[in-house]
Amino acid sequence: MADKLRTQQQLEALQNKYVGTGHADTTKHEWTSNVMRDSYASYQGHPSMMLYMAVGTNTNVEAVRRHCMERMVLPVGPPPAMEEDEE
Template sequence: MADKLRTQQQLESLQNKYIGTGHADTTKHEWTSNIMRDSYASYQGHPSMLLYMSVGMGCTVEEVRKHCMERMVLPVGAPPRVEEE
């Protein structure tokens, strides 16, 4: 029983420390947004990946970096509307 409690406490501390880990109430939109934001942050953190993407897109590295930063605002679009009952 103590192992189960310890595991739950460790999970809760990870969820508090790292926003993208998710929890039982995480929606699909939040989950995919976190994944895309992590991806864009990774692209910006690896200059060779930015260079590779800029060659493929036919633009400069700075334009690709700017595009990644802009996409981090709403990475998968606006959240879905919630119907109230």
């Protein structure tokens, strides 16, 4: 039992430290949100890709960055309603 508790604590510590670390009950929404947030964060860090996107969408780099930042809040939309969890 103590072992299980420690594992649980370790996992929680990990999840706290490394955003996006999953657990047994990770939902699809959590998972996809994490993937999208990682992607948006990565785009912003690559200047040439930002320029590529800015040229492609006929805007500017700041607009693309703003868009990425805004999308990071709810990248795949709001979470699904809670009741549906019941079988």
